[in-house]
Amino acid sequence: MTTLTAAAAQDRLADLINGVVEKHKTYRIRHGGESALLISEAEYQGLKETLQLLSIPSFRDSILRSIQQMQNGETVDMDEALEE
Structure with a gap:
């Protein structure tokens, strides 16, 4: 699983969405001490x-x-x- 900062994810959001939808990737996005996962619907x-x-x-x-x-x-x- 790839981890990105919120700022980096924001800059690449369209590519990240394509990755989760088309390639079944999962991304961990960190902001401060918290994190969230980006997965496809x-x-x-x-x-x-x-x-x-x-x-x-x-x-x-x-x-x-x-x-x-x-x-x-x-x-x-x-x-x-x-x-x-």
């Missing part, structure tokens, strides 16, 4: 949706079970899955 919406889904206990538990199964090698390939 699509990235922001995706993060909000992910947080919303993970806040549903049954969904979160299902994801965690799936990860555990994958780590334990309890997977099937696509052909096997389609046969069922």
Whole structure:
């Protein structure tokens, strides 16, 4: 993640916006002791949706079970899955 001062970001704002939208970059912009992140609207919406889904206990538990199964090698390939 690239960090810029607020003044530097202001001078390059159009380029930074293009970077976050077209190249999925993230920028940290500092002003004094504070900082903010510049991300695309699509990235922001995706993060909000992910947080919303993970806040549903049954969904979160299902994801965690799936990860555990994958780590334990309890997977099937696509052909096997389609046969069922």
